[in-house]
Amino acid sequence: MRRASWQVRLAVLPIMVIVAAAVGVAQSRPAGAGGPIAVRTAGCGTPPPAADAGRVEFAVTDDTTVFATVYLVDSANLVYAEIPWLTPGRTLPLATTLGAGRYAIRCVLSTGKVHTTSQFSVSGTTSNPVAGYKPLPDLDMTAPVKAYRAWLGTALPKLLAASQRLDADVARGDLQAAKTDWLPAHLDYERLGAAYNSFGDFDASIDGTPAGLPDGTADKNWAGLHAVEYALWHGAAASDVRPLTQALVTSVQGLIADFPSEEVDPGDLPLRAHEILENTLEFQITGASDEGSGTSLATAYANTEGTQEVLSVLTPLIDDREPALPAKLGGEITALQGDLLATRDSSGNWTPAPAIGTAQRQRIDADLDQLLEDLSTIPNLLAPRTNA
Template identity: 55%
Template sequence: MTARARFRRPLLAGALALAVAGGAVGLTLALDGSAAAGPAPLAVTVDKHACGAPPARLPAGPVDFEVRDAATTFVSVYVTDPTGARAYAEIRWLGPNHSLPLSASLAAGRYALRCVFSDGPVLTSSTVAVSGSATDTETGYRPMNSTELEQPVTAYRAYVAAALPHLLDAARTLDADVARGDLAAARTDWLPAHLAYERLGAAYNSFGDFDGDIDGRPDGLPDGVDDHGWTGFLAIEHALWHGAPADRVRPLTQKLVADVNGLIADFPSEDIDSEDLPLRAHEILENALQFQLTGQEDQGSGTTLATLDANAQGTQEVVSLLAPLVRERDPGLVETLDQGLATLRGQLAAAHGSAADWPAAASLDRATRERLDGTLGALLEQLAALPNLLSPRNGA
């Protein structure tokens, strides 16, 4: 049995696949399937012959449809402009013989319903003319095409590929320290090597078994921290800070070098799913909240706050690559995320201060811990918008 990989898919991911995050889209579907309170919704039935029959005219302001799929296949339904260039509300997936609400607040203009069936047909309803004025109307968003994420993914692969040789150099330095019996130097050089790996957060899911070998936790191993199958940075950390002699640490550092070499050789053949990149931006810091800010991953060095800072840097890289796509759909979100990440890193720097060593997470005073927890929690809420905002809209 190998060490448990560091990566965890959060429970939030399932909810994000069903609910629109961040208010960029006008869908007001609750998680229990109920619609927001208001006037009786307008019944619309869609099938392979027509994308419903919405009213020809509607007043500006809130509009609520109750959409039923009368076809035998799943369908995605959108409120769009007549050309489909901008969408204002959506039902991501509607099953046969089922109904779901579709709601938006529309300004004066021309709109239509657009139906994209899972087996290919794309239909657009007759035009709906909306007149009058209303406040708090949807600005709409430009639907994503799956090919738009190819460039950020290519750029992220290049970022990882460029970083891996530095990781290997750091692992070799650590191994050389142990080889000559200088465990004090090894304890100094362990952290830079570990952080070099932690900055690659969005790629963990593409590393396969290498992630567990290089940075796995002892969770679930038959003998826990004493299990012979536990290898990688955290196993080395535990050995270095719990008095293991050099001849017991050396096999771990040798295997680390071998595993990083293996990862470098394997990485060109590994895929990073384009739809995974926006999700990873959230997951990196969700894992950091669970394992780093709590100190749960600490194996003796007391450096999980440094790991959290490295995770924030990894998130910054992903956000920077996704920024052009995000700005087209939610102009203020990138600046909000940048500010949140800067605030988090500033608070971590303040906690570190001028000390040579990072403070252990368990040593933080209550005010500092609550401040970091609040900043990280708010940032996670903002990052939660990315997976849905940048999810391809199936031909919308």
């Protein structure tokens, strides 16, 4: 699985888009019922005392000289709508659909000041009111990150052992054994999907693809498991493969030595819960990442295992916000894994992605699409809202 640096940077941006769809982040459109709200240094305005259930929309203007984040919250501090970044002098709508209850507007200035309006009551009934989200203080991600780092600490030595086994095969000239041992090494790395952004240059040296290299597959700087794959399945001599496997072992050893000083960004885990399999859809299910082994569907299966590991450390936080979601996701992952396993032949060998039947591909695509749709809710569900 491969993500260029621009893909990683853009991965941070969709949180606001997802929130817009799920919670009602403000977009530029005319304000509706609810009235104007002025964010000031000393306060957050005054909403009307009451409103009917249904669509509620406040025109919020930042009358300060600093940026503001604006939330619509209820008595239990759940978030129903937000403007993530309101610039000085600008007006944006804070809009959502509310059921009966008591609500308030909270303004968090970039100076650190927090102001909350008086509560207003909503009465009556409406169809499909927005479900509020429990705010997530940054420190709540400490335990999941610690647990994930601990898991990585046990997984990296397995990757090293598999890489050393592959190198030993090539060292004695047994390329058939090397082909057999290449896949376990590759899958050991692919299961670490949520940590790629923490591996720095080691990611490219361990599992880089020829995409973007000046000479493609002939580029002398291409290294790692995919380079070994290409060499093994394109008739390279053991003497030409050995430098690649030796460099692979060195890179994995370097990663293990460096990893204690690397940080796993708390914001990465909720994003990767969705992105791992999003990349799988693009690169593995299509076979685009295959360099000759025909095992990209095995890689897709490893990616589902990587997703399960991320979900396992996030489940306590998800349970606290959407209790039915973990079981739903678990069932969908199991279904997708069954689809992938069904592509193997009677000997257990993986069928190359382009060779699977139409019915199998449609089933995989349908199950993966549904899983991705449900996984896409996690970045918003676990978006930091420390002062909400």
